[in-house]
Amino acid sequence: MRLHRLELTAFGPFSGTQSVDFGTLSAAGLFLLHGPTGAGKTSVLDAVCYALYGSVPGARQSGQGTTLRSDHAAPGTRTSVTLELTVAGRRLGITRQPPWERPKRRGTGTTLDKAQTWLREYDATAGAWKDLSRSHQEIGEEVTQLLGMSREQFCQVVLLPQGDFARFLRADAEARGRLLGRLFDTHRFAEVEKRLAERRRATEAGVRDADAALLADAHRMQQAADGAMDLPELAPGDPGLADAVLSAAAVARSTAREQSTVARCGLAAAESTQSAAGRDLDDIREVDRLQRRFAQARERARLLDERADGHLADRRRMERARKAEAVAPALELRESADAEHRRAAAAETQALAALPDGLAEAGAAGLAAAARRTAEELGGLESARRAEQRLAALGTERAGLDRQDRADEDVLRDAATWLTDWETIRTALRARIETAQAAASVAEQLAAQRDPVRQRLTAARARDRLTGETEGAHGRALASAERALRARTHWLDLKEQRLDGIAAELAANLKDGESCAVCGAVEHPHPARKVAGHVDRATEERALAAHQRAEEEHAEDERRLGRVREELAAATAEAAGTPTGRLVEQAEELERQHTRARRDASDLHDAREALRRAELEHERRTADRQQAELRVASRLARREALERERADLEAELAQARGSSGSVAARAAQLERRVALLTEAADAVRVAEDTATRLKDADARLADAAFRAGFDTPRDAAAALLDDHAHRELQRRLDAWQTEEAAVRAVLADDDTAAAAERPPADLAAAERRSATASQRVREAASRCDAAARRCAELDRLSARAAEGVRRMGPLREEYERAARLAGLAAGTSADNERRMRLESYVLAARLEQVAAAATVRLQRMSSGRYTLVHSDDRSGRGRSGLGLHVVDAWTGRERDTATLSGGETFFASLALALGLADVVTDEAGGVRLDTLFIDEGFGSLDDETLDEVLDVLDSLRERDRSVGIVSHVADLRRRIHARLEVVKGRTGSTLRQRD
Missing domain, CATH: 3.40.50.300 (P-loop containing nucleotide triphosphate hydrolases)
Structure with a gap:
């Protein structure tokens, strides 16, 4: 770069x-x-x-x-x-x-x-x-x-801050670790330490949970053993817990089995005693039953003697009833014939009373002949009845034609009235459609004007709200800035006080025989003393942390103020400086105009639909008028044909009606007469037949009664029993015989007679003895069951505890492995002799590279006197790995970098900075x-x-x-x-x- x-x-x-x-x-x-x-x-x-x-x-x-x-x-x-x-x-x-x-x-x-x-x-x-x-x-x-490289690396590698590296020379291992960790990005190794520690804690929790479950099973076994089990005084995670629990469980199981054997022996003895008592109770119950049976039989025999006369009367009545059963068919035949004769005689009397005078004495043959003559006269009126029905149909059809004429006249009248107003209706509907179309156009224009006003109104309201929020945010930003300034001033004051007393703080670490970090002397005759109110490093760091928090709060308030101001500027720009009240008035006025226009425009669809319906109605009315005119002409011809047919039928019916009002009335009169004559003839004939059958039945009944031994048919009828009375009498006779046989059988039984001669049985005492034996068996069985359940529960809990111990083996091994690795990585394990953390180990390698690169330049700056070397020795009780020493070629001794003078510290820190720049550059990809x-x-x-x-x-x-x-x-x-x-x-x- x-x-x-x-x-x-x-x-x-x-x-x-x-x-x-x-x-x-x-x-x-x-x-x-x-x-x-x-x-x-x-x-x-x-x-x-x-x-x-x-x-x-x-x-x-x-x-x-x-x-x-x-x-x-x-x-x-x-x-x-x-x-x-x-x-x-x-x-x-x-x-x-x-x-x-x-x-x-x-x-x-x-x-x-x-x-x-x-x-x-x-x-x-x-x-x-x-x-x-x-x-x-x-x-x-x-x-x-x-x-x-990151910003922190750039500031250390390109913008070499000599003051930072001078402090780096004198810093402890922890401070060096923080700086090197930022430069070389070794957080992944710290993450490995964290993951191993988390794994150790997780597996340790699993082991403790498993031990807690094992102890819970041990407590359950102690409860199952009824307190006869001694638990080990160990806590979850203690070694030897599993063996102690399993040993105690084995002892408890052995004791429970011995108790179960004793309980089974007691149960067998109790059951033997119960069996003997049960047999004695059965014998006494049998004697008591036979004695009570003999007494009951004697009582029943006495009662039979008292009811002997009634039983003899029942037997005689049953014999007469059986004789009367031979006369029963003749009695039923005579009663049936008498009932039929009475019904036939009543029907005959009713039918003859309905006939005209002079026909009641004609007899059955005369009445049948009269009915035939009347039927022949009725057959001659059939043609006239059909003519009369046709005439009625013609009247109905003519009436229908009149109704249709009236309906068509209404149709023609309505159509003429509606078609007269057609042009006026059509003109009005077309005008209504044009008005609605104009209103729809106005509504679209108003909608286009309304939306921008709404947006400006929303922006104006936001502007008014954000104005207040901006003032509040500005006040909070000023307050947080003042707090941050006070925190910074407080921190700088504390820092200055600490620097004023730094000599006393350095003197607190002096030890006899060890060189001074400032002058290098090993004797300390007059070390500085801390004065009252001395500010230590922890106090200064708390003040620095408070200052940083205040700065962060102020930065957040500034960001919040910036966001509110941006929103306020955007809302102000969109509202264009118009007052909110004026925008509200504009929006409301546009809304009212738009509502009126939309209301007027909403009638467009209804108006078009009304015009369409009116046009359809016009077509329908015109068609209805034409069809009605055609129907009127067609009915006129039909009416003339009906008039001609009606005149012919009237002439034919005038001859057939005679003195009756109509042919139908004459036919109905003749039909009623034929029916009455026929019904009377049948009634007279049936009455004569039933009288003959009744006489035959009386003769048969008298003969049957005489043969059965009764003086008269009435005596035979009195001896008969209905089904219910016959069953009840037979039941009493059967019950008597059954009871008599049972009593004889009981009194003749040898065992019963022998029991009756013995003294009365003491059943209550035998039952008390049996109950006592049963109670002892139940108690013994309960003790036996409890012992068996105790053995089963102890076996189950012991098996579960053994299974838990077996499953816990891999988990405990995993915990031991995780604890060993976590201790090694964290530098707390005894196997880690130098107490060096994993991240410190990686940083130590980097520091060794930096020291080698820095030595090349340091030797030249110091004329070959000084060499920087990395040291992984422990310092006091701290961990090792990030020590830094200087080797003085003049003395051949290795000493701490804190003993260098001011100038030596400068060129040593400069060499260290240049060396670090080379290593970080290589680390960043060259x-x-x-x-x-x-x-x-x-x-x-x-x-x-x-x-x-x-x-x-x-x-x-x-x-x-x-x-x-x-x-x-x-x-x-x-x-x-x-x-x-x-x-x-x-x-x-x-x-x-x-x-």
């Missing part, structure tokens, strides 16, 4: 536009950047860093870049930095402009412009610059990829760094050492490098001819270049 030209405007202390031609300065190899303190030498380097990365080193970067602007710059001048450089064979131009508060183009106040970035590349073939990108992200990625800057530190060198250092720096030209020295040492202006001077003035600083 080689710098060619830098142009900066309103940046830092520079109020105007300043240019630096690095091409001319680099031609001499060494050039000097000098000027009085506070003039802005470091700001030139900040401008280079800002052009490349969009930010400046360290605490000088605040907010979104707004603090980079020069306080001396004119309000209308925008801050800008342009850098031209060659990297990876490509000549690029980068321009960056941070955000700034510029004056408004109209009115008063300011508005925030966003940051802008341009990336260009010079096309040597075309001889012109071409734009590559304007995206902050794309440009940042492109620059980082080309340079191969990108050539043709331009370097070295900041301060030369004032501590004597003339001879200064010459040696300048010779080393001048030797960098052998690799086509140019080195810029940033210093205000006057002797350097005499030794270095190519200079860039920063001139401080009341209106801002300026740059003056001398080649």
